[in-house]
Every structure is written in C-alpha cells, then in structure tokens.
Amino acid sequence: MARWHGRTGRNRQEETHVTTAVSIPRTGGSGGHTAVAASARQVVKAYGSGETRVTALDRVDVDIARGQFTAIMGPSGSGKSTLMHCLAGLDTVTSGQIFIDSTEITGLKDKKLTRLRRDRIGFIFQAFNLLPTLSALENITLPMDIAGRKPDKEWLDRVVETVGLAGRLKHRPNQLSGGQQQRVAVARALAARPEIIFGDEPTGNLDSRAGAEVLGFLRRSVDELGQTIVMVTHDPVAASYADRVLYLADGRIVDEMHSPTADAVLERMKNFDARGRVS
Numbered sequence: 203m204a205r206w207h208g209r210t211g212r213n214r215q216e217e218t219h220v221t222t223a224v225s226i227p228r229t230g231g232s233g234g235h236t237a238v239a240a241s242a243r244q245v246v247k248a249y250g251s252g253e254t255r256v257t258a259l260d261r262v263d264v265d266i267a268r269g270q271f272t273a274i275m276g277p278s279g280s281g282k283s284t285l286m287h288c289l290a291g292l293d294t295v296t297s298g299q300i301f302i303d304s305t306e307i308t309g310l311k312d313k314k315l316t317r318l319r320r321d322r323i324g325f326i327f328q329a330f331n332l333l334p335t336l337s338a339l340e341n342i343t344l345p346m347d348i349a350g351r352k353p354d355k356e357w358l359d360r361v362v363e364t365v366g367l368a369g370r371l372k373h374r375p376n377q378l379s380g381g382q383q384q385r386v387a388v389a390r391a392l393a394a395r396p397e398i399i400f401g402d403e404p405t406g407n408l409d410s411r412a413g414a415e416v417l418g419f420l421r422r423s424v425d426e427l428g429q430t431i432v433m434v435t436h437d438p439v440a441a442s443y444a445d446r447v448l449y450l451a452d453g454r455i456v457d458e459m460h461s462p463t464a465d466a467v468l469e470r471m472k473n474f475d476a477r478g479r480v481s
C-alpha cells in the first residue's frame with residue numbers, strides 16, 4: 203500500500219518531486235484544440251480524522267486536455283480512484299477546486315451537480331452496470347431516456363458502428379461476451395456525447411483480446427469523434443493507448459509521460475517501485 207509512514211511523514215526531498223501537471227500539450231485528437239476539459243486546483247481529499255486520517259489526495263493540481271486520452275497510474279492506494287471520483291463530481295473534496303470546463307463543481311449544490319454529471323459526464327465502470335432485462339440498444343440509450351433526451355440517430359449509429367455492436371443491438375447482456383458487454387457500457391457513455399468520459403479500470407476484468415478491442419475503440423473515439431477520456435489503469439499496455447500518463451504516489455502527481463509506449467511505462471513503474479514504495 204502506498205500509505206505514508208505514520209509518524210515520520212513526508213520529508214522535504216519528497217516535496218521537490220511533486221510535479222504540477224497543468225501544462226496542456228498542443229497535440230491531440232481534435233484539431234489542435236488546446237482547451238482544458240477538467241482541472242483540479244490544490245485538491246485535498248482526506249478520509250477520517252485523528253489517528254485514522256488518511257490523506258488520499260494531497261494538493262493535486264492537474265489539467266485534463268480536451269480531445270485527449272489521459273491515463274492515471276500509480277500503486278494501489280495512491281489515490282487514483284479518489285482523484286477520478288473527485289474530478290467527476292462523484293465525491294466531494296476536503297479543500298481545493300474542481301472544474302469541468304469553466305464550471306467550478308466544488309461547491310455546487312446536489313441538484314445542480316447531479317444534473318451536470320448527467321448532462322456533461324460519462325462513466326465507464328469496471329462492473330458494466332448493464333440492466334439485464336434491457337437489450338444492448340436500450341442499455342445504451344437508457345441515460346438519455348432517463349434524462350428525457352432524444353438520442354441523435356446519426357450519432358448513435360456512428361457510436362454503435364464504431365464499437366462494432368451493430369449486429370448485437372437486440373441482445374440482452376447475458377447473451378453477450380464480457381468484451382461485448384463492456385463495449386455496450388462504452389457506447390452508453392459515448393452515446394450522450396458527454397464532454398468528458400471517466401473510466402476506472404474499464405478493461406480490468408476483460409481478457410487481453412477483449413481489453414484491446416475496448417481500448418482500441420476508446421482510442422478511436424478520441425481520434426475520430428474528438429472525445430475526451432480519463433482512464434485509471436494498472437496495465438502498461440492499456441496506458442500505452444493514451445496520449446498522456448499521469449503518475450500518482452501517496453496522493454500526489456509525481457510524474458507524467460506523453461505519447462507513452464508500454465515498455466516506457468513499465469520502465470517508469472519499476473523506477474517508482476525502486477524509489478517510491480513505502481511498504
């Protein structure tokens with residue numbers, strides 16, 4: 203676990219390793235768009251209090267570039283899911299600010315936040331969260347049905363075709379393979395055209411072939427549809443599909459890599475294990 207030593211705490215040297223990941227690269231999938239899709243400013247997230255207090259995020263500054271695929275990596279317990287949940291407005295922060303585009307979501311009242319999540323953010327979770335009694339297509343359009351929005355037919359067709367589900371739309375989840383179910387979950391996230399999609403290990407329980415299919419699709423949705431994606435992963439191969447990898451350790455962003463290859467990511471992880479592990 204990447205917890206820090208109870209009594210000794212962090213030393214100054216560790217402080218100097220902190221990178222603020224707020225420089226937005228100019229390349230990307232959406233024609234040189236450089237805008238920031240989401241950002242965190244000095245975000246602290248602490249759980250518990252007193253002896254049991256855990257600082258899951260420790261003054262995190264990060265910008266997520268629009269039209270890019272960003273991967274978040276780091277040891278177990280380093281704060282990856284917490285960061286993603288805070289960025290997506292699924293969890294509150296202890297202090298600091300989160301922005302989706304130019305909207306500050308920290309401080310939004312429940313109702314507004316719920317609506318913002320529904321209208322502007324897509325989620326892909328490891329458990330696919332498909333409803334077993336609905337067909338693939340019904341599952342894909344469910345969030346829009348709930349929101350009372352009519353799916354844009356052309357867009358929906360494009361998403362369905364891109365995920366390669368055209369021949370499976372009438373099937374129920376239990377009639378689909380794991381990879382196909384996950385692609386339904388991906389299509390569902392994309393169908394509503396959210397500004398940004400968050401995935402917490404979206405390929406974590408797929409075999410490597412199905413995982414590659416889903417990742418290839420996510421990649422294409424960035425390149426061809428201009429989607430913005432943030433994905434937590436442990437897998438260097440999965441991370442290599444991203445444009446940029448952010449590394450978390452002990453609740454801080456300690457490094458980042460652009461245009462990652464699986465080998466380079468693996469190498470970087472080894473370095474962290476050698477110098478960064480505390481347990």
Ligand SMILES: Nc1ncnc2c1ncn2[C@@H]1O[C@H](COP(=O)(O)OP(=O)(O)OP(=O)(O)O)[C@@H](O)[C@H]1O
Pocket residue numbers: 204205249250256257258276277278279280281282283284285
């Ligand atoms: N609800 C909670 N209450 C108390 N502590 C929590 C809670 N959720 C997370 N933590 C702690 O916050 C830290 C970061 O957790 P987080 O789930 O973000 O890690 P992670 O990087 O996603 O790890 P993993 O790779 O295992 O999923 C951990 O030390 C964890 O124990």
Ligand SMILES: [Mg+2]
Pocket residue numbers: 282283284
């Ligand atoms: Mg996690």
